[in-house]
Amino acid sequence: MMQVKFNGKELDTQFKTSLEFFKNVSKNENDVWIINGFATKENIALKENDELFCIEKCVMPPKEALEAMMSARHTPKVYEKLKNSSVAVCGLGGLGSHIAINLARSGVGHLKLIDFDVIEPSNLNRQAYRVSDLGKLKTQALKEQINEINPYISVEICTLKIDENNLKSLFKDIDIVCEAFDSAAAKAMLAQNFHKFYPSTSLICASGLAGYGNSNAIQTKKIAQNFYMCGDLVSEAKPGNGLMAPRVNICAGHQANLVLELLVKNENKS
Secondary structure, three states: OEEEEEOOEEEEEOOOEHHHHHHHHOOOOOOEEEEOOEEOOOOOEOOOOOEEEEEOOOOOOOHHHHHHHHHHHHOHHHHHHHHOOEEEEEOOOHHHHHHHHHHHHHOOOEEEEEEOOEOOHHHOOOOOOOHHHOOOEHHHHHHHHHHHHOOOOEEEEEEOOOOOOOHHHHOOOOOEEEEOOOOHHHHHHHHHHHHHHOOOOEEEEEOOOOOOOOHHHOEEEEEEOOEEEEEOOOOOOEOOEOOOHHHHHHHHHHHHHHHHHHHHHOOOOO
16 A cells, blocks of 8 residues: 555555556546656556546546646646746737737736727637627636636736836736737837836737738747847738738737747746
């Protein structure tokens, strides 16, 4: 008899191997088995105080089990860094809504979502909202959606318009900020003023993502210390070349991907 930790609780077991153990507790051969942070179906000898999880197919797992699964997929050290990080998304339209969802799926522990607008039919062609969200505040609708994707992360919403006055206090405890505004004036205001107040915090902006085609032109570039730009820096919305979902999503992916890279490498820390 030995003691292991199974699904977050101490358990005495007489089984000597992982296959014996999981075949006794698992109801479906497609369940995910995790042993000490590693997902495997190999037969491994069990040791005292091993940590085991069984993630049932088609069932929402408890927090400890879901985190163990994400940790196993991302590798433990990566997941711990993301779990203990905070990211703000400024603007929750085609860019920001998809950035936030990507970060939620990746397990970033705290998201701060900022927007002042409500969802209208013109948003549905490229933003991460549904017909049932029409008329809702974007902040509230996105928080509800993220809660259905990953209910175990912290989501803070600020329903306001960012200006030079509130900018000074909005991001004090944030590791990285993503700019995702529709307005060129708002983009310029944030880019020009952000590092006056947060010199050691990374700001990731976007420019040039309208239309369709030429996906590879969207790139990520480091412009200055703690300042990055994603997009092709050229394409803007105009007749025959409007704001369409695929290219907006590609750029959102670039921004979210850079967030993860910076958090894991800790380049955003002073």
